[in-house]
Amino acid sequence: MELSLFAPELIALLGGLVLFAAPILGAGSATTWRLAVLAGSATFAGAVWSLPLSGEAFSPGIYYVDAFSQGVKVVVSLGYLLVVLGAREPVTLKAHAWSELPLFVLLASVGMMMMVSATELLTLYIAMELAAYPVYIAIALHRNPAIGGESSTKYMVQGMMASAVSLYGMSFLYGLAGSTYFEAITGQMGALSSTPLFWFGIILLLAGFLFKLAALPFHFWAPDTYEVSPHEVITFVASVSKVAAIAVLCRIMSLVMPAGMDACSVQNVLMWFAVGAMTLGNLAALRQSDLKRLLGYSAVAHAGYALIGVQAMSANGLTSALFYAVGYAAMSLICFLVVATVGRDQDRVSVEAMSGLWQRSPSMALVFLVGLLGLIGLPPTVGFIGKWFLFSAAIEQGQFVLVLVAAINATIALYYYLLVLRQIYLVDAPTDAAPLRWTPALALSAGVGSIVVVAMGVVPSPIWDQAAAAVATLLH
Amino acid sequence: MDGLPLLTSILLCPVIGLGLIVLIPGGAARAVRWVSLLSALAATVMSIQLWRGYDAVTGGLQFVERLPWVEAVGISYHLGVDGFGTILVMLNSIVYLTGVLTMWDLTERVKGFFGFMLLLVVGVYGVFMAQDLFFFFFFYEVAVVPMYPLILIWGSGNRDYAAMKLMLFLLAGSALLFPALLAIYHSAGLGTFDMVLLSQHRFDTDVQIFLYPLIYLGFGVLAGMFPVHGWSPTGHVAAPSAVSMLHAGVLMKLGAFGILSVGIRLLPQGAAHWAPTFTVLAAIGIVYGAFVAIRQTDFKFVIGFSSVSHMGIVLLGLNLAALGQAGEDALNGAVFQMFAHGIMTALFFSTVGFIYDRAHSKTIADFGGLGAQMPRAVSIFIVAGLCGAGLPGLASFWAELLVFLAALKTYPLVGVVVIVGLVLTAVYILRVFRDAFFGEANPRWQSLVGLDMAGWQLLPRAILVGVLLFFGFFPRFLLDVIDSTTTSVLARFWMQ
Numbered sequence: 001m002e003l004s005l006f007a008p009e010l011i012a013l014l015g016g017l018v019l020f021a022a023p024i025l026g027a028g029s030a031t032t033w034r035l036a037v038l039a040g041s042a043t044f045a046g047a048v049w050s051l052p053l054s055g056e057a058f059s060p061g062i063y064y065v066d067a068f069s070q071g072v073k074v075v076v077s078l079g080y081l082l083v084v085l086g087a088r089e090p091v092t093l094k095a096h097a098w099s100e101l102p103l104f105v106l107l108a109s110v111g112m113m114m115m116v117s118a119t120e121l122l123t124l125y126i127a128m129e130l131a132a133y134p135v136y137i138a139i140a141l142h143r144n145p146a147i148g149g150e151s152s153t154k155y156m157v158q159g160m161m162a163s164a165v166s167l168y169g170m171s172f173l174y175g176l177a178g179s180t181y182f183e184a185i186t187g188q189m190g191a192l193s194s195t196p197l198f199w200f201g202i203i204l205l206l207a208g209f210l211f212k213l214a215a216l217p218f219h220f221w222a223p224d225t226y227e228v229s230p231h232e233v234i235t236f237v238a239s240v241s242k243v244a245a246i247a248v249l250c251r252i253m254s255l256v257m258p259a260g261m262d263a264c265s266v267q268n269v270l271m272w273f274a275v276g277a278m279t280l281g282n283l284a285a286l287r288q289s290d291l292k293r294l295l296g297y298s299a300v301a302h303a304g305y306a307l308i309g310v311q312a313m314s315a316n317g318l319t320s321a322l323f324y325a326v327g328y329a330a331m332s333l334i335c336f337l338v339v340a341t342v343g344r345d346q347d348r349v350s351v352e353a354m355s356g357l358w359q360r361s362p363s364m365a366l367v368f369l370v371g372l373l374g375l376i377g378l379p380p381t382v383g384f385i386g387k388w389f390l391f392s393a394a395i396e397q398g399q400f401v402l403v404l405v406a407a408i409n410a411t412i413a414l415y416y417y418l419l420v421l422r423q424i425y426l427v428d429a430p431t432d433a434a435p436l437r438w439t440p441a442l443a444l445s446a447g448v449g450s451i452v453v454v455a456m457g458v459v460p461s462p463i464w465d466q467a468a469a470a471v472a473t474l475l476h
Numbered sequence: 477m478d479g480l481p482l483l484t485s486i487l488l489c490p491v492i493g494l495g496l497i498v499l500i501p502g503g504a505a506r507a508v509r510w511v512s513l514l515s516a517l518a519a520t521v522m523s524i525q526l527w528r529g530y531d532a533v534t535g536g537l538q539f540v541e542r543l544p545w546v547e548a549v550g551i552s553y554h555l556g557v558d559g560f561g562t563i564l565v566m567l568n569s570i571v572y573l574t575g576v577l578t579m580w581d582l583t584e585r586v587k588g589f590f591g592f593m594l595l596l597v598v599g600v601y602g603v604f605m606a607q608d609l610f611f612f613f614f615f616y617e618v619a620v621v622p623m624y625p626l627i628l629i630w631g632s633g634n635r636d637y638a639a640m641k642l643m644l645f646l647l648a649g650s651a652l653l654f655p656a657l658l659a660i661y662h663s664a665g666l667g668t669f670d671m672v673l674l675s676q677h678r679f680d681t682d683v684q685i686f687l688y689p690l691i692y693l694g695f696g697v698l699a700g701m702f703p704v705h706g707w708s709p710t711g712h713v714a715a716p717s718a719v720s721m722l723h724a725g726v727l728m729k730l731g732a733f734g735i736l737s738v739g740i741r742l743l744p745q746g747a748a749h750w751a752p753t754f755t756v757l758a759a760i761g762i763v764y765g766a767f768v769a770i771r772q773t774d775f776k777f778v779i780g781f782s783s784v785s786h787m788g789i790v791l792l793g794l795n796l797a798a799l800g801q802a803g804e805d806a807l808n809g810a811v812f813q814m815f816a817h818g819i820m821t822a823l824f825f826s827t828v829g830f831i832y833d834r835a836h837s838k839t840i841a842d843f844g845g846l847g848a849q850m851p852r853a854v855s856i857f858i859v860a861g862l863c864g865a866g867l868p869g870l871a872s873f874w875a876e877l878l879v880f881l882a883a884l885k886t887y888p889l890v891g892v893v894v895i896v897g898l899v900l901t902a903v904y905i906l907r908v909f910r911d912a913f914f915g916e917a918n919p920r921w922q923s924l925v926g927l928d929m930a931g932w933q934l935l936p937r938a939i940l941v942g943v944l945l946f947f948g949f950f951p952r953f954l955l956d957v958i959d960s961t962t963t964s965v966l967a968r969f970w971m972q
Contacts, residue, residue, distance in 0.1 A: 362502065378621050379614045379617050380618065384614065387654075388613075391654055391658055392662075395661075395662050400659060403655040404652075408651045411647045411648045411651045414647050418640060421624070426629060460545075460546055461545060461547065464549075465548060
C-alpha cells in the first residue's frame with residue numbers, strides 16, 4: 001500500500017475530521033469556513049502535486065491512480081474550493097448548519113474523487129454512495145424545513161433508486177464474469193461481449209452515473225431539486241458532480257470499448273439518451289419562469305451534449321466529453337454563484353428576479369453573461385469550443401444527423417437563455433432593489449470561474465492535451 | 477510593426493480597444509469614445525498599409541501567419557488575406573471608423589455600446605483573415621453575438637422582436653454550418669482544419685453535393701438570402717445607426733464571404749452542381765427585395781429590403797461564377813458589389829440615423845421637401861440612393877454591370893429579370909426622393925433648419941461618399957486586387 005498515492009483523498013479526509021471537530025470545539029461558522037477554505041486549498045494542492053503519480057494505492061486492481069484519476073481530482077478539489085469560497089454565508093441554510101455545509105460538501109467531494117479511481121465494482125459503489133449521501137443531508141438543511149424535507153426526499157428517493165439499478169447491473173457483471181474487478185472483466189471481454197446479459201448489466205450500471213449527470217432517463221430530479229434546494233448546495237451539485245459523473249462514464253466506456261462493434265448496443269442506447277436529454281431539456285426549459293428550474297432543465301440538455309462524446313466511443317469522444325464537463329462545471333458554477341447572491345432572500349429565484357441586474361451590479365451581470373454565453377455555446381467561451389470538440393468526435397463516427405439534431409437543439413436553447421439576458425440588461429431593476437455587493441471570497445470564486453470559462457475557450461490546448469493524456473491512460 | 481505581423485496587429489486594434497473600454501469606469505463616456513476612435517484610426521491606417529502592401533501581380537494568399545493552436549485536433553491560428561480579404565478588411569475598417577464617428581453623440585450606456593461594437597468588429601476582421609475553419613467559424617460567431625444586445629438595448633421600435641428574430645435566424649444558420657464544417661474536416665481525412673490545405677484536397681463529388689447546400693444556406697442566412705432574409709430588414713430597422721451600418725455594411729458580407737471561401741473554394745463541384753438552383757433564388761431575391769422596398773413607408777425598411785435586393789446581386793454573382801461561362805466577370809462583380817454595397821449602406825444608415833435622431837421619425841410620408849430644411853443630409857442620402865440605383869460614376873455601377881453582363885451571357889432570361897430588378901430599384905429610390913425630399917416643405921420640420929449636418933458631423937459621411945466616388949471613377953484600383961484572386965478561385969473549377 002502506497003499512501004502517497006492516496007494523498008489528495010487523505011488530505012480531504014483529514015480536513016473533514018477537522019471540520020467535524022471544529023464546531024464541536026466551539027468554533028463559529030466563520031472559523032469553520034476558513035478551515036474549509038484551508039482544507040480545500042490543501043486538497044487542491046495535494047491533487048496537483050499527485051498529478052504525475054501513477055500506481056495502485058491499495059491491494060491490486062481496486063484503486064488506480066493515473067493521469068486520468070488525478071486530473072479529475074484536481075478539477076473536483078478546485079471545484080470544491082470555489083464552491084466553498086462562494087458560500088461564506090450560506091443564507092439559504094439553517095443558521096446552525098452554516099458550519100456543517102463545508103463538511104458535507106467535502107465528504108461528497110471525497111466520494112467523487114474515489115469514484116474516478118475505483119476500478120472494482122464494490123469500491124465504485126461505495127464511492128458513489130459516499131458522494132451522494134452528504135448531499136442528501138445538505139439539501140435537507142434548508143432554512144425552511146418543509147422545503148428542505150421535501151426536496152431532499154425527492155432527490156434521495158430517486159438517487160437511491162438509480163444506485164439500486166446500478167447495483168443490480170453490477171450483480172449481472174459479477175455473475176457473468178465471476179469477479180468484481182474491472183481488469184478481470186476486461187480480460188474476459190471476448191467471451192462476455194457475445195452475451196446480451198453482459199450489455200444489459202453495463203447499461204444498468206450506468207444508471208447511477210446518468211442520475212448524477214441528470215441525463216435521460218434519470219433526469220426527473222433535476223428541475224425539482226434545482227428549484228428548491230439551498231442555493232449553495234445546488235451550486236455544488238450543478239458543477240462539480242457533473243465532472244465526476246462524466247469521468248466515471250468515460251471509465252466504464254473505456255472498459256467496454258475494446259469489444260468494438262459488439263458494444264454497439266450500449267452506444268445506441270446512450271445515443272438515444274443523448275438525443276432525448278437534449279431535446280427534452282431544451283423544450284421543457286422554454287416554458288420555465290423559475291430561473292433555477294430553467295437551469296435544471298438546461299443541465300439535462302447539457303448532459304445530453306456531454307453524452308454525445310461518451311457515446312462516440314473513441315479517444316476523441318471521451319476526451320471531448322471530459323473537456324466539456326470541466327468547462328460546463330465552470331459555467332454552471334459562475335451562473336449559480338450569481339443566482340445565489342441575487343436570490344439571497346428567496347427560496348426560489350425567478351427569471352424576473354434578475355431584472356436590471358446590470359444596474360444593481362454591472363460586474364455580476366458580466367459574470368452571468370459569460371456563464372450564459374458558455375451555456376449557449378458561443379465564443380469566446382469554452383461552451384463553443386467544447387461543442388466543437390464533441391460534435392467533431394461524433395462526426396468522426398459518421399453521426400452527421402446526431403450532430404445536426406444537437407446543433408438545432410442549441411438554437412432552441414438560445415431562445416430561453418436570451419430571455420434571461422434580456423431580463424438582466426433591458427428590464428429595469430425594481431426601485432427598492434438593494435445593490436449587490438461582492439465579498440472578496442465570492443469575487444475570487446466567480447473570477448476564477450469566469451477566467452476558466454474564457455481561457456478554456458480561447459486557449460483550449462492545455463486542458464485538452466491533459467484530457468487527451470488522461471483518456472490515453474484510460475484506454476491503455 | 478515591431479515584429480508583430482500586420483494582420484494580427486489589425487485584429488488587435490479593436491481587441492485592445494475593447495480591453496481598455498472594459499477597464500474604463502462606466503461614467504467616463506468621453507474616454508470610451510476616444511479609445512474607440514483611436515483604435516478605429518489605428519486599424520484603418522494599418523488596413524491602408526495592408527492594401528498597399530498586397531501584391532496584386534502575384535495574387536494569392538499574402539501576409540500569412542501560422543501558429544499551431546490545438547495541435548491534437550489540427551486547429552491552427554492561421555491568418556492570411558487574398559485579394560478579396562484585403563479589400564474586405566479595408567471595408568470593415570472604413571465602416572468601423574465611420575460608425576464610431578456616427579455614434580459620437582450617443583449618451584445612453586456608452587461604455588456597453590462601444591464595447592459590444594468593438595467585439596463585433598473583432599469578429600468581422602477575424603472572418604476576413606482566418607484561414608482555418610475553426611477560427612473562421614469562431615470569429616463568425618463572435619461577430620454575430622453582439623448584435624443581440626446592440627439591437628435590444630440601443631435599438632428602437634420593435635427591438636425586442638427584431639433582436640430575437642435575428643439571433644434565432646442566424647444561429648439556426650450556424651446549426652447547419654456546425655455539422656457541415658466538421659464533415660468537411662473529417663471527409664478530407666487530412667486531420668487539419670487549415671483551409672489552405674483543405675482547398676488542395678479533392679473532395680468526393682457526392683460529399684460536395686451533400687455538403688454545399690448546408691454551407692450555402694447556413695452562410696446565406698447572414699447574407700440576406702431569399703427566402704431566409706426575414707430577419708434582416710426588421711433587424712436593420714430596429715438597430716441604432718452604427719449597428720445598422722456594420723450589420724448591412726459588413727456583417728451581411730460575412731455570409732457571402734463564407735459561401736465564397738468555404739463553399740466555393742473548398743467544394744467547387746458542389747457549387748457548380750447547385751448553382752442553377754441558387755441562381756434562381758438569388759434572382760428572385762433581387763426582384764422581390766426591390767418590389768417589397770417600393771411598398772415600404774419607413775426609410776429604414778426601404779434600405780433594409782434594398783439590402784436584400786443588392787445582396788441578391790452578390791449571391792447571383794457567386795453562383796454565376798460557379799457556372800463558369802462568364803465566371804470572371806461574375807466573381808469580380810460579386811466581390812466588387814460586396815465592397816460597394818458595404819460602403820453604400822453604411823452611408824444610407826449613417827444619414828438616416830442622423831435625420832431620425834433629429835426628427836424622431838423614419839416615416840417617409842411624414843416628410844416632404846426635407847431637402848429645403850436639411851440640404852446637406854439630404855444630398856448625402858441622395859448620393860447613396862443614386863449609388864444604389866447603379867448610377868455611373870459611383871462604385872456600385874461597376875459591380876452591377878459586371879454581374880448583369882455575366883448573367884446575360886450565362887442565362888439571358890435571368891439577365892433580363894435582373895435588369896427588371898434594377899429598374900425597380902430606381903423606382904423605389906426615386907419614390908423616396910420625391911416623397912421625402914422634394915416637393916413642398918412640410919412646416920412641421922421647420923425646427924430642423926438649424927440642425928443640418930455641420931462640421932465634424934460631415935466627416936464620416938464625407939469619407940464614405942469619397943470612397944464611393946473614388947472607386948466609381950477608378951474601379952481599376954479595386955478590380956486589380958480582386959481579379960488577382962478571382963483567377964485562382966476559378967481555376968479550382970477547371971482543376972477538377
